[in-house]
Amino acid sequence: MDNSSSRIVDAIRQWIDTAAPGARLPSTRQLVAEHAASPVTVQKALRTLAAAGLVESRPGVGTFVRATRSARPQDHGWQTAALGAPRSSLPRVAGALRTAPDDAQALHSGYPEPGLLPERLVRAALVRAARGTAATARPPATGLHELRAWFAAEVAAATPAHLSGPGAHDVVVVPGSQSGLTSVFRALVAPGQPLLMESPTYWGAILAAHQAGARPVPVASDSEGPDPDQLDRALRETGARALYVQPSYANPTGVQWSPDRAATVLDVVRGHGAFLVEDDWAHDFAIDTDPLPVATQDDSGHVVYLRSLTKSMSPTIRVGAVLARGPVLERLVADRSAESLYVSGLLQHAALEVLSDPGWRSHLRRLRGQLRERRDLLAAGLREHAPSLHVDLVPAGGLHLWARLPDGTDPEQVVRDCESGGVWVTAGHEWFPTEPSGPYLRLNFSGPDPGGFPSAARTVEEALRRQG
Template identity: 65%
Template sequence: MYDDSSARIVAGLHEWLRTAAPGARLPSSRALVAQYGASPVTVQKALHTLAAQGAVETRPGVGTFARAARVARPHDYGWQTAALGPRPKPVQQLATALHTYPNDVIALHSGYPDRELLPERLVRAAFTRAARTDAAVTRSPAAGLPELQAWFAAELGAVSPADVAPPTASDVVVFPGSQASLSATFRALVGTGRPLLVESPTYWGAILAAEQVGVQIVPVPSGARGPDPEALSRAFAQTGARAFYAQPSFANPTGAHWSPDLADEVIRLVREHGAYLIEDDWAHDFGITHEVVPLAARDDGGHVVYLRSLTKSVSPAVRVAGLVARGPARERILAGAQAESMYVSGMLQAVALDVVTQPAWRTHLRGQRHQLAARRDLLLGALREHVPSGVVEAVPQGGLNLWLRLPDTTDVARLVRDCEAAGVVVAAGDEWFPAEPTGAYLRLNYAGPNPGAFPDGARVIGEMLERQAG
């Protein structure tokens, strides 16, 4: 009875408020008690309900009043024009590789491996175990969990020559993914307005990070066998650059894997010019026929700053990367990382460490190698059959992608649109060039979902190319 009476009063007062002027005073509590035959407590409950709904406002000692209706008006953000100043140089928008599409399309655009290529069972078990540890409720050290630092150092030290001192755990900084480490490294070692040499084409995320930091990007020609050492030498001499960003193992997007001779020459050049090589070992866990031996394993003089991410190989939900740098460079990078993110989730670090130290991790990588080879060969064969005018200049021995050269007359943007309209999503190669593209390319991911649809995807690409040519 009590609740029914309160609801009756609320409904009655809503009717009264519909015709009342904003700010009108409601009848007194005594009048409402008499009008509704309710107790004072019930009347007060009804008024509290109206106040919670924003219909009335109570002024202690004065009374209760109809709340004035709020009139919607346009937002005035004009002041921000002066506060923000001139618009900076636009940076790349979200890359095609990060776009999501319905499940019924043939997705050849992604930069990540399909879920079935991930160690899902290991990851789920690691999360369960980590949740029962202190990692779930404590802050990790700024440079990372000591055990994970030691693991990254040991992985690199295991392939270091006998005459090269291996890195130690104290040389490692753990980051929340490779993108954060690239930004911190470019900011610390290059600096705003200073030149950074990069392979062309190169990873779009590195281009984005460099643009956001404000460094001056200097392209160095690179192809199926890696960068041109003569062009690299000239770029160092002409620009005075003190850093070169590169992916020596299964480069994204070209798939290039540097020969030992090229690796030696690049190390010689960075030493000669007193510079850093920022080595992005993004595909360390995706070798097919070649094992990865990082250039950083050959250097103990601090010239090579080494980055290895676990995000693609362990799980996209575990954004963890390790950066190995020696000497003052490491301290400067760490200082910048602390200023930006303070520390990396201890929970994610614990999960990553758990996964990569399980005996089943190596078993998973061996099985993954065979799956990647089968997928690569399936897509390669389909392209040769259905896209005869396209050329894969070098079959990658690892990584996730094929770099498909198209006829020079190809309108790549139109081709991408036409393929998408036909249910096939591809990535235009333009996104991987830090300057004007030197040709028409597509980057196609052979580690994506539904490999059985690769032949259909290649057929659509071929048909759309023929439509342009016709």
Template identity: 60%
Template structure:
């Protein structure tokens, strides 16, 4: 028998023949293939079966084997089976799209690898791999030590006279995105109104669409929402929950003043409602520290979510959700039904990282690095793209929120920048209702900050042509 008598070799030879043959062409007979390759009939049949499994050929009993004609899949039957969606699920935003290595990537929603505590994460995985976390099932609400850490972190911001949270108030969840869906389901429910800042985090818009809540947009800017507008929205809608990001909001970078936080919390209390506080940017302060509204609440009105996925590692999807009273019971029941529990390995890794002395050192370095990048991008835009208007420079977070002239075609600007190798995010993706202007979101935590001047120059040139 020859060297090309194995099923894999015969199949490879036949694929070359098939590539040059028209659809529907008949393959040589089994007898011919046996003689050609010096193989047994069983070996030839194995080769033909492998090609058939790959969809390359089709066998017709009693007739022969033929090159399969390519034809489009017909999924039309699913239209009737699925029916009309109750809620349109928005497409994933530019922030999650990958970019070529040579592009100036100003669109990402995550810090680049150089800004992560990679050494701490690798060491934590090594240590945890030697523990029982690899085989044990963790408690439904989370590892007690991690619950205690989340509670202590919020307690450190709690003013005197306010009842601090307890570790038992914490539910460990698989990232803030799952926490938002859980909170919206447990506290609001499908078809019911939910107040939401506009613009706001695209993931909250997605979670609201998935749950089927009725979103009531509340206009918000660099200083946060107008507390009177929040009050009116509660009164007019009858909503019992308000989703907001008081510390370094995405995309605006807003940091609520203590006065605003107090007024919003008073409004929430007056309406017997919840504030669902998303503190995903907690670790990204630069010239200011985060100000959790939950630290001022001891009546169970604030449901607080803090994620570690962006500051520790995207691979460690762990977050803490803090709630009190019956609300916590509903949230825990929903989280348990959704995922039963969060990986004990990931919880142990997260706990290991954030309890290392080097974690605080890393956060200090991160603070300095983010400020340097932010300032470089701001200066580059002011020099090379004066048509990009920054309402203010954020004191924390990962991105700039900027407005373009009303007369430009935003879609065209985005596409021309992309063609020139600069990826930016369209601000329209961050509005739960119609956009109120031509906005873009520019991330300064992505790779290659040295290219910020070139990116800004490209944006400026595209705007000049658009004008």
């Protein structure tokens, strides 16, 4: 834009600042005379102003100051009648899935930070998989045989000699545990029927239960697992035929079942002819103990076992497995085929490449120490700087601390106040199948910047004192 045109644009901008929306600009002839410029220069200036959204031209009428127009709200009311009543009331997206700003102290997520993942192994595995036939070939509906065999061998290795361990034929590969949970619940529980769940428990399992049309029924748990007497009574009174549990480093509480409790719970489930759905989500996040799946104690098909690689390998590797026996496995395969036909062969091959690399076991050994250091650092920071919080259990594995807030606290307000201070946390009510038993926070110790844990603890304490 030349100097003459720029001078005219600046002058008209100043005029527009004092004019009302919709006001008519002087004619081209008037502008030519006022600015001693050619008609071409004036038209060029007007086009510049129009491109900036400041004026609009109406052919045969003139040029006017553009009036701000609000977009007409779209009316989707017709969909209310077309859709009808929802099949089930789904919980809202959990706070753990929110994306925090880069400069925030993120204690809310359910995933480890990238620095705790085998990044080099995953990248190399994806490249190798993409160069092979996996890039274009369709995998079997139940998953790659080698990958299914790996999942089965992980359970079989810990199965007592007098029991029959699982094989590859007992496994179906799924695109992550969340998808697997929905299929399992659909296979085991008819719409509207009860599904027993530890309380509190994984919010994603509660979501999957609603999605499957099941009716979650809470079962109280203590520091060793579900109370067997309450479980027996719940199975008897509700007629439920499935129980969802996380025996190793439960999310969110961190509880690991004792061997005696696991055996007793399995006996109760067997006695009622029911299923125990075991979500072994934290198998790779052991710290002070080793996980022992309840599935290793079952060879009669009462345990349906899930395990995923997504959290421990990479959020990109949406690969997990369900281990089941008997007709329930056939139902699962049918449900998965209807849902997605098969899991990406590229991701399955990449997962198998990582699992077959000696570096995978080295990574898990290193990860154990890293998680211990971070867990202890956050626990110490809370004890010193957030005395209003009560952490009854420092878990022997997993990724989280489960912290009780003082009675009468509004957890959602705590979340908002913490975010104002640059700390992201998650309110605990999302982990209860029905009403929460009290106010809680779930805090992830595997997120970025563990050096900021003490400062984050102080922010949480300040948020609590505002309510005091």
